[in-house]
Amino acid sequence: MKKATEIPDIAELDFSPVPKSEAHEEKMRPSQSYWQDAMRRFVKNKRAMLAALSLVIMLGICLLGPLVWRVDPNLQQLNEALQSPSWSFEGRTAKVIADPDNSRMQTFVPQAGILNSTVENIVTVGLASTVQIHLSWQAPPGAHAFQIYRNELPPLDRSTLGVPLALVRGLEYRDALKLELIDYYYSIVAIDQDGKESDSYKTLQVNVEQAFSLSDAKRLGFDVEVGDSVVLNAHPLGTDSLGRDLLARIMKGGQVSLYIGIIAPLIYIFLGIIIGGISGYLGGKADSLIMRFTDFVIALPFLLFMILFKVAAGNSSENSINIILFSLILLSWPGSARLIRGQVLQLREEPYIQAARLLGGSPLYIIFRHLLPNTLGVILVSLSFAIPSCIFTEAFLSFIGMGVVLPDTSWGAMCNEGVKLMITYPYLLIVPSVFISITVLAFNILGDGLRDALDAKMRSRE
Amino acid sequence: MKKYLLKRLWHGIITILFISTATFFAMHMVPGDPLSSEKAITPETRKALEAEYGIDKPLFIQYGIFLKKTFIHGDLGFSYTNRNTKVNEIIANHFPVSAKLGLLAIFFATSGAIMWGAIAAKYRNKLPDYTSMVLVILFISVPSFVFASGAQLLIVKLNAATGWNLPYRGTDSFVSQIVPAMILGLGTMAFLTRIMRSSLLEVIHSDYIRTARAKGLSPKQIFFSHELRNAVLPVITIIGPAIAAITTGSFVIETIFTIPGLGKFFVQAVQQNDYTVIMGTTVFYGSFLVLTVLAVDIVYGFIDPRIQVEK
Numbered sequence: 095m096k097k098a099t100e101i102p103d104i105a106e107l108d109f110s111p112v113p114k115s116e117a118h119e120e121k122m123r124p125s126q127s128y129w130q131d132a133m134r135r136f137v138k139n140k141r142a143m144l145a146a147l148s149l150v151i152m153l154g155i156c157l158l159g160p161l162v163w164r165v166d167p168n169l170q171q172l173n174e175a176l177q178s179p180s181w182s183f184e185g186r187t188a189k190v191i192a193d194p195d196n197s198r199m200q201t202f203v204p205q206a207g208i209l210n211s212t213v214e215n216i217v218t219v220g221l222a223s224t225v226q227i228h229l230s231w232q233a234p235p236g237a238h239a240f241q242i243y244r245n246e247l248p249p250l251d252r253s254t255l256g257v258p259l260a261l262v263r264g265l266e267y268r269d270a271l272k273l274e275l276i277d278y279y280y281s282i283v284a285i286d287q288d289g290k291e292s293d294s295y296k297t298l299q300v301n302v303e304q305a306f307s308l309s310d311a312k313r314l315g316f317d318v319e320v321g322d323s324v325v326l327n328a329h330p331l332g333t334d335s336l337g338r339d340l341l342a343r344i345m346k347g348g349q350v351s352l353y354i355g356i357i358a359p360l361i362y363i364f365l366g367i368i369i370g371g372i373s374g375y376l377g378g379k380a381d382s383l384i385m386r387f388t389d390f391v392i393a394l395p396f397l398l399f400m401i402l403f404k405v406a407a408g409n410s411s412e413n414s415i416n417i418i419l420f421s422l423i424l425l426s427w428p429g430s431a432r433l434i435r436g437q438v439l440q441l442r443e444e445p446y447i448q449a450a451r452l453l454g455g456s457p458l459y460i461i462f463r464h465l466l467p468n469t470l471g472v473i474l475v476s477l478s479f480a481i482p483s484c485i486f487t488e489a490f491l492s493f494i495g496m497g498v499v500l501p502d503t504s505w506g507a508m509c510n511e512g513v514k515l516m517i518t519y520p521y522l523l524i525v526p527s528v529f530i531s532i533t534v535l536a537f538n539i540l541g542d543g544l545r546d547a548l549d550a551k552m553r554s555r556e
Numbered sequence: 557m558k559k560y561l562l563k564r565l566w567h568g569i570i571t572i573l574f575i576s577t578a579t580f581f582a583m584h585m586v587p588g589d590p591l592s593s594e595k596a597i598t599p600e601t602r603k604a605l606e607a608e609y610g611i612d613k614p615l616f617i618q619y620g621i622f623l624k625k626t627f628i629h630g631d632l633g634f635s636y637t638n639r640n641t642k643v644n645e646i647i648a649n650h651f652p653v654s655a656k657l658g659l660l661a662i663f664f665a666t667s668g669a670i671m672w673g674a675i676a677a678k679y680r681n682k683l684p685d686y687t688s689m690v691l692v693i694l695f696i697s698v699p700s701f702v703f704a705s706g707a708q709l710l711i712v713k714l715n716a717a718t719g720w721n722l723p724y725r726g727t728d729s730f731v732s733q734i735v736p737a738m739i740l741g742l743g744t745m746a747f748l749t750r751i752m753r754s755s756l757l758e759v760i761h762s763d764y765i766r767t768a769r770a771k772g773l774s775p776k777q778i779f780f781s782h783e784l785r786n787a788v789l790p791v792i793t794i795i796g797p798a799i800a801a802i803t804t805g806s807f808v809i810e811t812i813f814t815i816p817g818l819g820k821f822f823v824q825a826v827q828q829n830d831y832t833v834i835m836g837t838t839v840f841y842g843s844f845l846v847l848t849v850l851a852v853d854i855v856y857g858f859i860d861p862r863i864q865v866e867k
Contacts, residue, residue, distance in 0.1 A: 389567075390570075390571060390574055394571075394574075394575060394578070394842075397807065398575075398579075398822075398838055398841060398842070399578070399579075399582075401823075401826050402578075402579055402582045402583065402826075402834075402838075403582065482697065486699060489699050489701075490699060490701070490808065493699070493701045493808060494807060494808055494811060494823055495823075495827070496823070496826070506699075509699075509701060509702070509705075513701070513705050513812070516705055516708070516709055517709065517712055520709055523702075523705055523709075527698075527699070527702040527706075530698075530699060530702070531697055531698040531699070531702065534697040534698070534699075535693065535694065535697035535698070538693055538696060538697050539693060542693075
């Protein structure tokens with residue numbers, strides 16, 4: 095520290111202005127408005143930018159996806175039902191074959207003797223395809239009937255032959271039970287006259303080809319003849335229990351989920367701005383009356399009333415989407431009205447508002463020029479958290495069967511369908527859940543980023 | 557204090573009345589009535605049944621009867637779908653199941669959040685903090701039904717793979733309630749963790765902590781008797797709303813895990829238009845929530861004298 099005596103003489107020159115060229119211009123940053131500053135902070139936030147990017151992708155999939163992926167989400171193809179995700183967009187070609195021949199089997203006369211050898215010469219008859227696999231074999235002496243087993247893995251011993259398909263009293267068998275494009279291992283066990291299965295078995299590996307029966311192809315609208323081939327839709331995310339393409343349904347359901355999730359908050363926050371703004375600006379009796387009413391609406395058990403609105407409008411109603419939208423708006427506006435009112439009450443006393451009033455600014459001018467722009471940050475932040483919570487609520491309602499109903503669908507409704515077959519076909523639940531979770535997650539992270547960028551008070555607290 | 561209590565109680569009663577009135581009329585706007593699901597019903601039987609349940613009278617008289625029976629006699633009437641079962645009985649039998657689940661969930665949520673939030677704050681801007689914040693946002697964002705069905709799937713697969721017999725549904729044992737309760741409390745826990753973390757960070761930098769350190773207390777003593785005690789307060793305030801969130805959350809959890817709680821019953825009743833059960837559970841849940849929030853507010857006044865309840 096310098097002592098006072100060490101201060102040199104103050105020359106008159108020290109008080110003259112510094113020449114312009116010597117001014118510390120390089121140290122001055124260009125002045126930034128609140129919004130420019132917020133934008134800069136937001137763009138620097140990597141997490142938030144990543145979230146924004148994934149939201150853009152999600153919106154792109156749901157809104158533009160159907161233009162590219164032109165599969166009807168409601169088309170039911172029972173013979174394509176419950177296919178696991180294939181992760182490939184390539185259509186599969188399938189041969190068109192004649193309708194399976196379901197005529198009676200040739201009568202089978204058991205040969206006399208004691209059963210001590212196995213079935214001989216198992217062969218497939220015709221094309222082994224996803225339509226039908228036709229097996230035929232030769233009976234050993236003493237065989238009265240045959241047990242057919244099917245496995246997807248090569249059997250190791252007598253106990254791993256797979257699913258028992260049928261007990262046949264003949265020398266051929268036609269299998270059409272949910273055939274998929276994999277190799278099957280058919281094992282045939284002969285049964286003697288006492289009905290006892292022999293210990294030995296014969297296995298045949300069958301390579302399945304994709305095919306369509308003529309009548310199925312005709313029913314799906316293909317104009318083909320036997321021997322032609324058709325191109326089937328690929329199902330990158332698999333199909334549901336009615337054979338509807340899951341990717342197309344995800345897109346359609348996503349449109350509904352995002353529609354409710356984005357439109358409802360936009361409307362109810364707008365309502366909240368108007369009601370809260372009026373209430374805060376007017377003050378006095380009107381304010382306390384409006385606030386009493388919002389208190390009551392807030393006290394209503396939210397989910398109970400969502401469900402009741404839904405029921406009141408008819409549970410099987412056709413425009414279930416708009417009912418959810420409507421009830422969400424009706425029950426959610428008080429929160430934002432309270433928030434905006436608090437902001438307006440606080441801002442009303444700020445010196446710059448009083449100055450504007452002193453200078454003769456009209457109430458409308460003050461509201462639009464000063465009050466609104468200064469609450470916009472808070473509004474944006476609350477909007478970015480309202481969207482995921484609305485998507486969440488919709489999913490929740492649809493999941494318990496109180497939301498979107500057929501023929502419409504949403505991600506929540508798809509989860510509801512998926513949970514029924516969850517144990518055997520987990521992808522039916524996993525696919526829509528992943529979409530909901532990513533979207534809500536991204537909106538939440540985006541909201542955090544926006545809050546960090548816009549709300550200086552919240553930032554200092556973290 | 558007394559005046560404040562009376563005022564809050566009065567507001568609570570009005571809210572409950574408002575809830576039951578709105579529910580009553582909303583429900584009667586639904587096309588069809590509970591008897592329309594009855595198969596092969598003759599006009600005479602229908603008349604007799606309508607008279608028995610009193611739904612042949614004009615709506616406003618029905619409303620009057622409902623108010624009198626519910627709020628004066630405490631009688632919620634008979635269920636339509638389960639003949640001869642009183643709604644009071646249904647609530648008495650099934651609410652304890654939900655309450656047990658809910659209490660367990662709140663226990664998991666608060667104890668987990670306090671621990672977790674404290675760890676995150678202690679290791680601020682280090683790996684435990686970052687991982688816990690990622691997990692928190694994940695638990696807030698993933699719907700509970702996803703976790704619930706995921707957990708169920710996992711238990712089933714685990715049972716199949718190891719030959720164990722872990723329960724994945726029902727309420728046969730205490731063990732079978734642990735998984736549903738944890739999942740029910742997960743979202744709340746994540747939310748509370750955030751609050752705990754930021755409140756602890758605020759407390760750490762306050763003057764009395766510096767004083768405590770200056771007078772030579774060990775870090776352990778400072779943490780347990782000063783920091784933790786003060787940081788827990790904001791967490792306790794949120795418990796009121798948290799109870800509401802957990803109550804509604806239990807609808808889904810009870811349906812997925814087939815737990816015979818009141819939430820599952822309510823969802824069923826709404827699907828079957830069972831007037832008396834809907835009304836009964838709504839009035840019950842409404843009153844329950846209003847009273848819990850009131851109770852938490854009052855208790856909070858005792859815990860933290862800085863909060864003026866009167867205000």
